[in-house]
Amino acid sequence: MKIILIIILILSNKIIAKEVGQIEITTEAGIEVFQNEKYYLLKENVHIISDNFELSANFVKAFFENDLYDIVRIESQDNVTLISSQGMKAKGGEINFSTKNENITIKGAESSLIYGNIQMFSNELIKVNNMTGEFNLKGENSELKTDSIYILGKTIDGRYINIEGINEIDELLVGDPNQSNIKTKNINMFSKKASYSKKEDLIELFDNVKIIRDNEVITGDYAKIDTLNQSYKVFSKNSKKVKILIKNSDE
Amino acid sequence: MLIILIVVFSFLILIILIFKINETPEVKKEIEGILTDSSYDVSKPKFTINSEEQKISVSANKGNFKNNDEILLQNNVLLQSNKFKIYSDYVIFNKKNQTANSQNESVFIAKGTRIESEGFNIIEKGNIIKFIGNTKLTISE
Numbered sequence: 181m182k183i184i185l186i187i188i189l190i191l192s193n194k195i196i197a198k199e200v201g202q203i204e205i206t207t208e209a210g211i212e213v214f215q216n217e218k219y220y221l222l223k224e225n226v227h228i229i230s231d232n233f234e235l236s237a238n239f240v241k242a243f244f245e246n247d248l249y250d251i252v253r254i255e256s257q258d259n260v261t262l263i264s265s266q267g268m269k270a271k272g273g274e275i276n277f278s279t280k281n282e283n284i285t286i287k288g289a290e291s292s293l294i295y296g297n298i299q300m301f302s303n304e305l306i307k308v309n310n311m312t313g314e315f316n317l318k319g320e321n322s323e324l325k326t327d328s329i330y331i332l333g334k335t336i337d338g339r340y341i342n343i344e345g346i347n348e349i350d351e352l353l354v355g356d357p358n359q360s361n362i363k364t365k366n367i368n369m370f371s372k373k374a375s376y377s378k379k380e381d382l383i384e385l386f387d388n389v390k391i392i393r394d395n396e397v398i399t400g401d402y403a404k405i406d407t408l409n410q411s412y413k414v415f416s417k418n419s420k421k422v423k424i425l426i427k428n429s430d431e
Numbered sequence: 432m433l434i435i436l437i438v439v440f441s442f443l444i445l446i447i448l449i450f451k452i453n454e455t456p457e458v459k460k461e462i463e464g465i466l467t468d469s470s471y472d473v474s475k476p477k478f479t480i481n482s483e484e485q486k487i488s489v490s491a492n493k494g495n496f497k498n499n500d501e502i503l504l505q506n507n508v509l510l511q512s513n514k515f516k517i518y519s520d521y522v523i524f525n526k527k528n529q530t531a532n533s534q535n536e537s538v539f540i541a542k543g544t545r546i547e548s549e550g551f552n553i554i555e556k557g558n559i560i561k562f563i564g565n566t567k568l569t570i571s572e
Contacts, residue, residue: 202569202570203568204567205567205570206565206566206568209564210561210566211546212559212561213559213562214559216558247541248515248541249543249570
């Protein structure tokens with residue numbers, strides 16, 4: 181009984197260790213304070229816990245502005261994990277973010293950012309401004325997934341909006357010198373460049389276009405897809421170039 | 432013969448005890464404290480680290496000169512500037528280089544900031560403060 185009581189006391193002490201509004205930082209290999217340059221250098225097994233986020237890394241530079249308590253930017257390296265109080269989870273070799281404007285940059289192989297139903301993956305760069313919803317993904321085979329759409333490309337730029345707690349893609353621009361890919365529930369689309377506008381319910385595909393729906397494959401130079409009724413038009417600079425291939429599923 | 436045996440045995444126990452005490456740092460510190468208690472060189476020493484940006488005053492209850500440049504400050508050592516205070520019990524201050532370092536538990540307090548560490552080094556006239564070992568920084572926004 182006594183042991184249980186002691187365990188409860190220890191645990192409760194840990195839970196209430198950080199007060200509301202405080203930032204608690206622990207390291208295993210010390211903290212260096214650079215007063216003129218205005219930053220802290222945090223080394224080895226660094227854990228930062230605040231009301232808004234939790235961060236783990238092995239090397240962190242925390243920049244302060246007016247005084248030592250006024251941390252405005254965090255640059256972290258080596259096995260970084262960032263979890264925001266809003267449910268955003270980021271992982272990468274390097275994560276930099278601003279505590280003021282919620283700009284997050286994730287660099288390195290196997291970078292990822294998961295925010296509700298939006299998932300972003302890249303081997304080079306993920307940039308998100310959580311205040312405006314603007315994002316940029318860069319690197320071979322960068323991926324963006326939601327419940328309704330899958331995007332693969334070398335560059336994926338866009339913006340998400342939060343509608344009743346669900347993040348939805350509002351605008352999108354995808355590029356890949358080889359072939360980018362946009363996949364919805366019914367249509368699989370390929371092209372070198374693509375754009376999406378939720379406002380206009382429109383996906384546009386540019387260069388080396390290929391659309392696959394059920395047993396139908398259409399190729400051309402440009403395509404417009406109405407995302408509301410899932411209809412599309414494919415064009416070609418050379419009118420003879422549009423090609424339709426209909427597969428017979430019974431064969 | 433018995434007396435000789437008792438003397439030799441007691442001598443051996445004494446040697447073992449001395450070795451054991453030296454292995455425990457806390458006890459070693461206590462012994463150092465006792466030894467220096469009656470033989471400290473300076474009572475309530477005070478020094479200053481001066482830079483263009485700030486002036487850090489260094490004070491303690493006792494000080495023992497280690498060499499021409501270094502002095503071991505003991506008991507209630509306080510390093511204080513207009514921006515922060517550092518509390519520790521054992522600090523080596525280098526007059527020539529204007530540096531201070533400690534391998535003992537230290538507490539740094541500034542406006543909205545508290546750092547607890549296993550020691551510290553102050554270099555570049557106080558511009559850089561390195562807190563060593565397991566360190567905890569608490570910021571109150």
